[in-house]
Amino acid sequence: MPTRRLAVLALGGAVLFAGLPALTGAASASAVSVAAVGAPNADLPAGRHIGTQLVTLTAEPGATIRYTLDGTEPTASSALYVGPVEVSASATLTAVAFAGAAQSAPLSRGYVIKTAEEPLAQFAVMSDIHLSSDAPDLVAKWQTYFDALQRIAPHPDAIISNGDQINDNNHDTAADHRFPRAMLEQNLARTGMSDTRVLMSFGNHDDLVDRMAGQYPRDWFPHTGAGYYETELGGFPAFVVNTEAWNATQASWLYGRLSAISADPATQGSPVFVFGHRPLPGTVWDGAQSSNPGLKSNLSDFPQVVFFSGHSHLNITDERSIHQDAFTSVNDGSMSYEETDTMYQSFGAGLAKEYTIPSAQSVLVEVYADRVEIDRINYAADEGRTYDDQGRWGFQKNPPFASTGTIAGPTWVIGRGATPAAVKERFIYTAANRNTIAPAWGEAAQPTVRTTATGLVLNLPQAADDQYVKSYAVTLKNLATGSTAEFLSAGDRINAQYTQSPRPAVLRIPLALRAGGKVGGAIDPTLTLGAEYEATVVAYDSYANASAPRVFRFTAGVLDRTGFDAAVAAAEPLVSRVERVLGDVTPPERDDFGFAVSDAATARDLIVALRVQFGILAPVDARAATTQDEVDAATAEIDRLDGLLQAQLVAVDRSVLAATIESTRKGVASAVGDDRAAARRLRTADEAARALSTRLNVPQPSIDAAAAELAAAAAAYASVGPGGGTVVVPGADTAGDGLAATGATVPVIAMSAGAALLALGGVLLARRRRSLS
Incomplete structure (x- = not known):
């Protein structure tokens, strides 16, 4: 709470107040409400952009913005926004507006930053759609997903759906494939990507190969009878394998084709993309939920292979989702829900062991002359759980999500080479290069x-x-x-x-x-x-x-009242002062004469409300707080009420009145016994001024009016003579901190009533100007 300073001067037996700084905490038209701070805005839309971008952020008047580019939620110690934010690499810009003790919900914008170089091929890989319904919430969810993809890749060469299009577990629901087909056709048309190819692999939840194939256009799943086939992506070799039925026939076919590509000088430096639903042992996440060691052996002679797999639902934020040894393996995530290692997660009031998380992710692949870039995209990564606190399955409701289109991790870059051996020399996602830097607490606040x-x-x-x-x-x-x-x-x-x-x-x-x-x-x-x-x-x-x-x-169970006690200690002196100024508590202090209360009834109501909050931790109070949230809410309410009460207490300046009383003292003395109207007026004005100078809670206009009337009465009496003494008109000069100086002395007999009032009016005007400056 702010320190309140009072300037006091004793002059002629009167207590004078001047130059009191405005009390803080009052309501202001330009202040941001601490109850609701709007999230910042960014002038650059999310999506794909060429070259370094400058992003301008704006927030409500009076709010400050702090931001991050590393995927973390901004705090009060994050980078302060002072001008456009430079985004030079793919990242999620997150910004939060702060106003006092309040902060906004975060703004998150995912920016995929590319060079002006056009990719030779571009395709999206997603898996585990698990779509066996056209419920409205699912329809809306997929529309937001495709909106995000369209902003990043408006016209990809292909979208590969890498297995588990539906939820079948018993090979009897092939008709459910109509739902992912309709979803893909509708969204490709809606987003202007109707010319984008769709390619599919067979997964363990897709009924049977022939039944699945009968539900889609032939060119979506052009297998030759056993669920595997060869194709190309932007002119680069691509293969879709059936990891649910790996056998010698399929192995011989794939190995023969890869050998031919490696031996041909025209293609041996080309990346070769292989798609299969299940991951391979000892590769991504050390082969979690993996199978088909024979397929891994088959691929191990070809370093130029990039193998994409789903099935595990393991998230692609984890850097173990890419692996390089004999070839490159990539986990492409899941578009239904993600998984992580089994760990404790919060479910309401308790922790439970769970591995599922309510995220949806996929990858975007771009091929360049010297590299392959893989961007990781979030489609749903809001806070939440796949199960509710009662253990019921359900998540990803009410799209669009704030996280849709954000970046799930830095871009993976796979180097290309003229030969398979040259490709392998450029491997960087190897066991030998695994991260060894441990987390650190740094300046993190105390738990x-x-x-x-x-x-x-x-x-x-x-x-x-x-x-x-x-x-x-x-x-x-x-x-x-x-x-x-x-x-x-x-x-x-x-x-x-x-x-x-x-x-x-x-x-x-x-x-x-x-x-x-x-x-x-x-x-x-x-x-x-x-x-x-x-x-x-x-x-x-x-x-x-x-x-x-x-x-x-x-x-355990002890409430932290540090902030509460500080708020009470800061508010109590204000409450006591207002009560004394109102006359509800006696005796007054000298400084109380320097204030007035704007609205007595409102001030009294605020004091009652504050005293209720003061007692919130009293053990005998039936309303006593039992949780920290209640204590913190009471602390915030005390701060709010304190600010409102401060706005009711305004400073008043009695220095001109006191100086006028002193300066007219001789004139008043000479008017004693004089029965003329001017003398009676002077005595009446003097009595009123002196009575007012000893009364609390007098507004500034009343003080100024009393001083003006006394000066005018003195001038009028002097003008009719005979009289003695002088009228001391308070001067415009100050004593350095706004206190009135002794003023200029003018013979009473020489000053008319009009001149005296004009002089006093000039002093009051000068004082008002100083108070505003």
């Missing part, structure tokens, strides 16, 4: 444990990493018993929500478990309220690089 309506919650400001933090280990020790709490074991991990866009700056982790670690299980709290705990937190990246431990202590 806190909050008491909420649903239990204890750890607010964990995230550690920093050169790529991203994937998970955290959190162990708790009861300091009274010396035992480790029945919470998470040292080997357990909590998901850092690293696939979310933007990645949250602070994780909110419930310190309770779901029974059995299962979604929908009963809450099984483990911490003893009132007990002191020592928490140890370690951050990990996807390569298991570990940060230094972060250790802190907390008492």
Whole structure:
């Protein structure tokens, strides 16, 4: 809260006030409401752009903007926006508007930055559509997905749907293929991509090969009877394999064709794209959910092969989704939901072990003369869970999503070479090059444990990493018993929500478990309220690089009242002053005469409301807060009410009145006993001025009117004579901080009433000008 300064001067026995700075916290027409701050705007639309871009951000008047380009949620310590943001590489620009204690929802714009060089080929690879319905929410979702793709690649050569077009598990729902077919046809036409080829591979959820093939145009799935075929993409060799029925016939066909391409001088330097639904052992994510070691062996003689797979739903934010050894393997994500390693995730008031996440991702591939670029795109990466707190499946509702079209990670670049051996020499996504830089806490704020309506919650400001933090280990020790709490074991991990866009700056982790670690299980709290705990937190990246431990202590269930007490301590003096100025509390202090209250009834109502908030932590109060959210809400409300009450208390300047009383003292004395009208007027004006000078809560116009009447009465009395003394008209000069000087002395008999009023009016005008400057 601001310091309030009062300038005081004793002059002729009167207390004078002047030069009081305007009180802060009052409502202002240009201020942004702390209750609702609008998100910033960006003048550059999301999508593909050529060359470095400058992005102009705007926000509501009075708000400041902070931004990031690394996928994280901006905080009050992020880069301050002072001019156009330079975006020189593919990135997600995230911006947040701040106004006082409030901040807006984030703005996220994904920018795919390319050079002016035109790609030789361009195609999108997506998989695991799992579309067996045309429900309105699914239709709307896919429309937003294609809108995002169209902004990035308006006219791709092809879209490859790499298996699992539908949800079939029993080979009896081939008719469901009508839903992905209709979705693709409608959206390609709607976005102007009708000339884009569609190619499909067969997945384990696609019924049977022949049944699937009968549902699509022949050129979408041009297999020869066994679910595999050869094609080309922008003139580059491409193969679609059937990973559900890998056999010697298919192996011989593929190996023979790859051998011929490698031996032909015209094609041996060309990348060869192979698409199969299932990943291969020991490749992406170390082959999680993999199969077909024979296919891997088949491809291992051809470094120029880039093999795309889906099936696992493993997200492509994780850098383990690309792998290079004998050839390049790429996980292309999933367009229905994503997965991660099994970790604890927050489900309402408790943690449960779960691996699914409500994201949709795919890749865009571009071939250039010396390289292949693979961009990773989010289509849905908002905060959320695939299951609700009761364990019911359902997610990705109400598109468009704020994260649609954002960047899931930096562009992967695969070098090309004149020969297969030259290609292999340019491999960089190898085991030998795996990231070894551990996360670090840096200047991250201290973790806190909050008491909420649903239990204890750890607010964990995230550690920093050169790529991203994937998970955290959190162990708790009861300091009274010396035992480790029945919470998470040292080997357990909590998901850092690293696939979310933007990645949250602070994780909110419930310190309770779901029974059995299962979604929908009963809450099984483990911490003893009132007990002191020592928490140890370690951050990990996807390569298991570990940060230094972060250790802190907390008492379970104790409310943090630091901010609340500070707000009360700042507001109480204002409440007391207003009550004294109003005369509700006595005796007054000298400084109270320098203020007036604009609206007494409103001020009294504000004081009542403030006192209610002051007592929110009183144990005997039936309304006493039991959660930190309630304490924080009371703190914010005290600050708000304090600002409104400050606006009711305005400074008044009594210096001119006091000086006028003093300067007319001799004239008033000479008028005693004089029964003329001018003398009676002077005595009446003097009595009124002196009575007003000792009364509290007098508005400035009344003070100025009393001073003007006294000066006019004195001048009028002097003009009819006989009289003595002088009228001291307060001068326009000040004593350095706005206090009135002694003024200019003029013989009373020589000044007319009009001249005296004119002089006083000039002084008042000068004072008003100084107060406004």
